[in-house]
Amino acid sequence: MDPSAREANSVVSCWTALDNVNLSNGTLIIEPFPRLVDATTEKVLELPATEALDDPEYFLRYHRAISSRYLTELDPATAVEQARRNHVRSDCANPAPSKSKREGALTPDDLMTIIETCPIERQTPILVEIPAGSVVFLSGFVRHCSLGNSTSLFRRAFMPQYSAGKVETSEGGLVSLAVPCEE
Template identity: 30%
Template sequence: MSTNHLSLALSSNHLKALQNECDALFNDLEEDVVEDLGCIVEPLHNLEHAARTMYDIYQRRRSLVTEVSKPAASIMSSSVAPYARLLLPPTQDLCLAGAQHIFNEQYIIKPPHAGPQSAFQWHQDSQFMSDESRLVPTIACWIALDDVSEHNGTLKVEPYFTVIPPSATAKQKPDDIRTYNYMHTEKAARYLAHSDPSPITINLRAGSILFMSGYVRHCSTPNRTGRFRRVYMPQFSAGPVKADDGQTLVALAVPLPS
């Protein structure tokens, strides 16, 4: 899997709950969302270890972020996580007690007429992680809270190239974590040798979800329209993602309930 998308995946109530929370977070900002925050607004900051690693504590803190956060807080685990589970490799290969984890959570807000500053350059989410951290697969769930197109700040995705599995066994078990990592790193390595990416422009209706491996190369266009462009993007991992010391958490490591 490199990318998949699911049209109109959220119910109208869930979509409205996320839109309301996004608006509340934006209205509470003291910083400039583009110049100071790079369009990224995280619901929670500076969490203690327990809130970063225990589901009940995280959810309790999450539901109190704004006055309208309670309806939005459970959507990630109830409506989005089940899809992510299907796209990540099994966690038993990591000896991790069999739970996928919440890795990160953010809104990406592009105000009206934000112009070039609201564009995101070509990148891979995994490029900001160390070699050790990349061993744990991650997936981003890019959820359009407004209809998105090239005009208001959608994604452009560079497609993967075909890679032959390392063995017949791997071909039969594409979800084995070693095969998963091999296939994604090998596919991503082909980007460097390809001079014409021929990207795919993602056009989605509000409530639709684009799922992306951490190795997928992508960028986003600026918002040149007179309306806000809002996206909610939780990320999930196949286990806790740790720094090279093997102890420090890179971000969240909240195990999803079974």
């Protein structure tokens, strides 16, 4: 992720395949957020649901923190090999966390401390092969890329991006054709 984007508004891309997308013509690779690991038990931590994620400021703070924990960039060939070995396909999805209030639930600051200090492990990348007309929604905080096209044909996609506000570089300039939507 571009370091200057960490302070920007969140971006959501709507990656729409105009042609079938597969391994030969440039499939997407998505690397899920790193998993937090309990340092004493070495087990993956399941973060509890928190109503704080409903607050836009906290939502951005949370996603900036977790995305800052990505390990070094993964080589695309290694990502493909890992995804194939583990049979990770585009139809894999994590269920949305339940929103339940519980006594003794973590505060937003407690959750940030856990995210910022726990050891992490890399999750298996996901190869996203999709038919023409399908849409993949991508958060700007989630690491992703396209593979190269080894065919003699174009692989076309339409990708509008949306944000809650202006998207600026660290120097304050507008990114690309970033135009705010107003009521």
